[in-house]
Amino acid sequence: MTKPIEIRNPRTGKLDYVIIPPPPKLLSQQCHRMRRGQIAWEEIGIQIRIEALQQWKQAILAERQNITDALVNDTGRLSVSILEIDTFLNSIDRWCNLAPQLLQTTAKNTSIPFIALRQTAVPYTLVGVISPWNFPLLLSTIDTIPALLAGCAVIVKPSEITPRFVAPLMTATNTVPLLRDVLNFVEGAGQTGAALIEDVDLICFTGSVETGRFVGEAAARNFIPSFLELGGKDPAIVLESADLDLATSAILWGSVVNTGQSCLSIERIYVAEAIFEEFYHQLVTKAHRLQLAYPTVESGEIGPIISENQAAIINEHLQDAISKGAVIHSGGKIEELGGGWWCRPTVITEVNHSMKIMTEETFGPIMPIMPFSTIEEAINLANDSIYGLSAAIFADPPELALEIGMQIDVGAISINDAGLTFMMQEGEKNAFKFSGLGGSRMGAASLKRFLRKKAFLIKTNTNKDPWWFHDEE
Incomplete structure (x- = not known):
């Protein structure tokens, strides 16, 4: 049985909210359910995924006041919370506009005249996101949105310091049938985050260098990619x-x-x-x-x-x-x-x-x-x-x-x-030194992080290849 975690209100100092982390077995079951859901999510194609995210945006707009109130209670500030929600909503539109072109299959000739190349990509099945407390909504969704459009299922573990926004956000999410099986937010502290790494195929982490090192090491042990956005000075x-x-x-x-x-x-x-x-x-x-x-x-x-x-x-x-x-x-x-x-x-x-x-x-x-x-x-x-x-x-x-x-x-x-x-998040960039590891979170490259490249090499004639063994006459 996991213990409840009491949450401090930053304006009053009072412990006025409680979250209950999922037991490891339940978390694992949720991940398995999302893996099953991802199959259909990928198969429906990018246009239907865009429609689902636009429905999500409308559901969030309907729930906006409750999300705002939760963010204010999470962080103690209002104007930045409003800006955070606006930036989040704008990012849905931006990625919906960009995704179709970025996900196109391309075909081209190669250096060998009778071999054609068809380049495509397939999504990672289940992406895990571990996000920090300073921008609770924005940083829990900055990786989530492009990953969903790429065709991944996404499970998010926000910071236990600012978890109040999760309830109204999930209320909005659950009104979109196509998202129910491929997007989930789980509450918990570091132990839940560590357990999550064991059940996903790729992990995005935003936080301190110290914790990021543990996340990167755990991901490496599991042979999964990790994208780490860490500290700055x-x-x-x-x-x-x-x-x-x-x-x-x-x-x-x-x-x-x-x-x-x-x-x-x-x-x-x-x-x-x-x-x-x-x-x-x-x-x-x-x-x-x-x-x-x-x-x-x-x-x-x-x-x-x-x-x-x-x-x-x-x-x-x-x-x-x-x-x-x-x-x-x-x-x-x-x-x-x-x-x-x-x-x-x-x-x-x-x-x-x-x-x-x-x-x-x-x-x-x-x-x-x-x-x-x-x-x-x-x-x-x-x-x-x-x-x-x-x-x-x-x-x-x-x-x-x-x-x-x-x-x-x-x-x-x-x-x-x-x-x-x-x-402005259009410019592709990498974090240098101890500020992070992995591909760009900004720009078009951000979506491509959630895809595994796949190449089809197609022979276009019936002649014997010159490098084959020669048949004896």
């Missing part, structure tokens, strides 16, 4: 030629949206010495304008820290920086309000790479700023990290930023903006 580089008003506004948003609880948050900022003072003064002024979403979710832009453990990490990083000489210009501490943990947008100077706040993932609304004297120094500082997820570069002309970006060891770079991979 994204740098921003601001050159003297940059538009400072634009740069400070973009970096502020890229650093503190969703209270900085995003792997693509800007977590370290390198600014040319000549504009350093003006830059951080502008950033501080703009940071002070943002308010906490307290006492109500409409009170401000900055929501609570969702995970209590993360609040402790943010506090540890701040105290480490202060003890080593960092100077706080705004925010700078963890506050307890109404039982929840909060952190105001925090601008810090006098920082260096001996501090955790410049080298470890903070996952909070923290903006540490260092000056640099040469472009080469800025590039070296940006690359001085175990992470390589994304970055931002501000310069005029943009070609200069692009030239610098070619030397930054990350998978996606926003030019004269920040956090663009959150808003």
Whole structure:
């Protein structure tokens, strides 16, 4: 018998929700049922699958208020929850438009005149998705949607920190008969996730490097692919030629949206010495304008820290920086309000790479700023990290930023903006270093991750092949 898990409300600190993980045997049975369902799901073809996902979208729209309320209770924030739902709904349409072309069978001639090639692909039968707590709906479905359209069945294990959205989402899902047997969300913690890896054919994981390593090792033991989207410590580089008003506004948003609880948050900022003072003064002024979403979710832009453990990490990083000489210009501490943990947008100077706040993932609304004297120094500082997820570069002309970006060891770079991979998912990218492993989650390549390529080599004449053994006369 699995034990119930009590769930903390990030705004009140109270344990006000309970989930009951499925016993391993039941989880295994669910996976076997979904494998059977996948056969028909693949056979109905892409057009019927698109119709099913469009029905799902309509069902979600009908259930939208309940899903929104659940996300607000999960995360303590409203505006980002609305944006999260909109992005999710838009992604259904985007993938439905892209999928038919991506799934076409192609035929072509080969280097051998009498051998034709027909290239196709078949879906993995059952895809497992293990998703994190910072964007509960979006990150549990970002892999799910293309996998379903590819013809896979998908079972999702969201974070046990933010599970409330699952119930209204499954209410919507269960109104679409074709999806009932090929899409399921299961509740549970790490033990459930570990059990899930044993029953699927491919695993997508989003989370920490530490847990991602365990997921990758477990997948390797089972000879199944793993796609790992892990941590980040994204740098921003601001050159003297940059538009400072634009740069400070973009970096502020890229650093503190969703209270900085995003792997693509800007977590370290390198600014040319000549504009350093003006830059951080502008950033501080703009940071002070943002308010906490307290006492109500409409009170401000900055929501609570969702995970209590993360609040402790943010506090540890701040105290480490202060003890080593960092100077706080705004925010700078963890506050307890109404039982929840909060952190105001925090601008810090006098920082260096001996501090955790410049080298470890903070996952909070923290903006540490260092000056640099040469472009080469800025590039070296940006690359001085175990992470390589994304970055931002501000310069005029943009070609200069692009030239610098070619030397930054990350998978996606926003030019004269920040956090663009959150808003636009067309660009294919890989995670560098410890930020992940596997094919691109963005762009058309994302759907193709869920397909195994299959080649038909077709002899087109009745002649004997020249490489066969010669028959004796």
